[in-house]
Amino acid sequence: MRSANLWTLSVPAMYKLFHTKLTVGMLCMAVVACCWGEVMASSLAVGPDKPYRTIASALAVAADADIIEVDAGVYVNDYCVVRQHNLTIRGKGGRAHISANGLIPNGKGIILQRGRNLTLENLELSGAAVADQNGAGYRCDNGGSNVVIRHCYFHHNENGILLGIIDPNNEVLIENSEFAYNGSGTGQTHNIYVGHVKKFTLRFSYSHDANVGHLVKSRANENFILYNRLTGENGTNSYEIDLPNGGNSYIVGNVIQQSPRSENGGFISYAREVNAANAWNPGRECYVINNTMVNDRSQGCFVMYHKDTALVKLQNNIFAGSATLYDSPGGMAPERVSNLIVNSDPGFVNRSAFDYHLTSSTIAAIDQGTAPGMANGFNLTPAYEYEHVALSSPRPAAIKIDIGAHEFSLNGEDEGEDETEKVHAYPNPYWPGSGGRYDGSGVVFSNLPISAKIQIYTIHGTLLRTLESSSERRTCTWDGLTTGGDAVASGVYFVRVEGSGGVQTLKVVVQR
Numbered sequence: 001m002r003s004a005n006l007w008t009l010s011v012p013a014m015y016k017l018f019h020t021k022l023t024v025g026m027l028c029m030a031v032v033a034c035c036w037g038e039v040m041a042s043s044l045a046v047g048p049d050k051p052y053r054t055i056a057s058a059l060a061v062a063a064d065a066d067i068i069e070v071d072a073g074v075y076v077n078d079y080c081v082v083r084q085h086n087l088t089i090r091g092k093g094g095r096a097h098i099s100a101n102g103l104i105p106n107g108k109g110i111i112l113q114r115g116r117n118l119t120l121e122n123l124e125l126s127g128a129a130v131a132d133q134n135g136a137g138y139r140c141d142n143g144g145s146n147v148v149i150r151h152c153y154f155h156h157n158e159n160g161i162l163l164g165i166i167d168p169n170n171e172v173l174i175e176n177s178e179f180a181y182n183g184s185g186t187g188q189t190h191n192i193y194v195g196h197v198k199k200f201t202l203r204f205s206y207s208h209d210a211n212v213g214h215l216v217k218s219r220a221n222e223n224f225i226l227y228n229r230l231t232g233e234n235g236t237n238s239y240e241i242d243l244p245n246g247g248n249s250y251i252v253g254n255v256i257q258q259s260p261r262s263e264n265g266g267f268i269s270y271a272r273e274v275n276a277a278n279a280w281n282p283g284r285e286c287y288v289i290n291n292t293m294v295n296d297r298s299q300g301c302f303v304m305y306h307k308d309t310a311l312v313k314l315q316n317n318i319f320a321g322s323a324t325l326y327d328s329p330g331g332m333a334p335e336r337v338s339n340l341i342v343n344s345d346p347g348f349v350n351r352s353a354f355d356y357h358l359t360s361s362t363i364a365a366i367d368q369g370t371a372p373g374m375a376n377g378f379n380l381t382p383a384y385e386y387e388h389v390a391l392s393s394p395r396p397a398a399i400k401i402d403i404g405a406h407e408f409s410l411n412g413e414d415e416g417e418d419e420t421e422k423v424h425a426y427p428n429p430y431w432p433g434s435g436g437r438y439d440g441s442g443v444v445f446s447n448l449p450i451s452a453k454i455q456i457y458t459i460h461g462t463l464l465r466t467l468e469s470s471s472e473r474r475t476c477t478w479d480g481l482t483t484g485g486d487a488v489a490s491g492v493y494f495v496r497v498e499g500s501g502g503v504q505t506l507k508v509v510v511q512r
């Protein structure tokens with residue numbers, strides 16, 4: 001392939017070289033490099049008016065480390081077997097949607113990984129079905145190892161993703177991705193099913209409405225399930241998180257809801273398949289920290305685990321709704337630190353819409369947490385919050401941490417000694433057009449650190465505007481507009497000021 005010199009390259013290969021915007025000089029260097037046998041990564045363009053009409057045709061000529069860029073659009077039955085190493089397949093200008101509408105010939109999945117280090121970005125995979133009803137949007141096969149899945153959407157497949165192989169070197173990272181309506185209905189197929197791999201990380205992602213199967217299932221040796229929204233909503237999924245073989249597992253900062261129609265009452269199931277024929281993973285510790293878990297089913301259980309589990313630590317969680325806290329026949333009780341356990345709505349912004357941000361009335365959660373500390377070298381303190389849909393935002397820094405997946409940050413919270421403590425906002429309320437002392441061209445922040453970042457959030461934590469201030473005058477004015485130039489509505493807004501020494505959160509009221 002790439003060891004050929006320029007003159008023997010095929011037309012698509014020539015296009016690849018030119019498409020990477022090589023200059024003539026670079027081209028000569030490329031020829032020399034090729035002659036020296038080095039691998040040159042290049043990008044291959046796929047789209048209706050691109051050299052490759054299908055992803056499969058680009059894959060047929062792609063080399064290791066290439067980037068396949070796929071124009072947004074629908075690609076019907078464009079199945080991909082990836083044998084290359086270090087390959088990237090990326091949607092461009094939006095998600096590239098590979099839609100399957102028949103049985104997949106490879107018998108496995110729409111994208112089947114057989115090489116090392118695959119990256120999938122901005123893809124939508126739907127409709128995967130195979131003869132044995134175990135088809136997947138993404139599947140890893142023998143020879144495949146290490147995948148990063150980012151900003152992808154898996155829906156209406158028999159499995160969203162499936163890694164059935166045993167591979168102690170395989171690391172799986174999924175972030176900012178959505179999984180919905182996967183599952184053939186047998187209960188053997190799931191939104192996410194990760195097999196016996198080394199490490200599984202799921203973060204900033206949204207898994208919901210699996211059809212009978214689980215929202216997340218992993219047999220990985222280590223599981224990091226961080227800052228996700230895992231909500232059955234009104235669907236029929238079984239477990240919200242199933243870790244059948246245990247392994248050291250860190251479940252931090254998630255929003256987890258059980259549907260009224262959930263097939264079983266369990267939320268988190270840990271090592272419950274371990275038996276004489278089904279071994280434990282090496283670690284037996286499960287950390288459940290700063291999650292908000294809400295039960296909408298008639299009954300249920302938040303955490304179920306095997307009797308030989310070494311440690312279950314429940315800290316800073318909200319457990320809302322009528323369900324038992326834990327179940328472990330013959331096992332020991334979990335370690336419990338500063339959780340909020342309530343049968344009813346403790347004061348969420350909108351429980352029925354799955355918005356479990358705190359309000360000023362959620363006094364049982366605000367500032368009631370305790371420092372989670374470290375476990376096996378992993379910092380359990382939540383650094384981020386899930387932000388809908390499949391996004392994240394930094395969790396507001398606080399000396400007094402709140403219980404649950406969201407920090408409620410108000411003016412006056414003790415954030416320690418730092419330059420940002422003196423920041424002042426005026427007029428407040430800001431009342432443009434009122435003609436009096438509350439009128440003006442915007443909200444002026446004064447006494448800022450010389451260099452400061454100012455971020456305006458809604459009370460629900462949506463970032464509206466970021467201002468950078470670098471001024472000896474130590475002031476900065478917010479004109480009441482969003483990043484897109486829209487005037488914000490009347491209401492309360494949080495202002496996060498970050499500067500030398502710390503962070504301060506102010507509350508500003510806009511009146512129109």
Ligand SMILES: [Ca+2]
Nearest residue numbers: 238262264266
């Ligand atoms: Ca359940």
Ligand SMILES: [Ca+2]
Nearest residue numbers: 367398400402
């Ligand atoms: Ca707090």
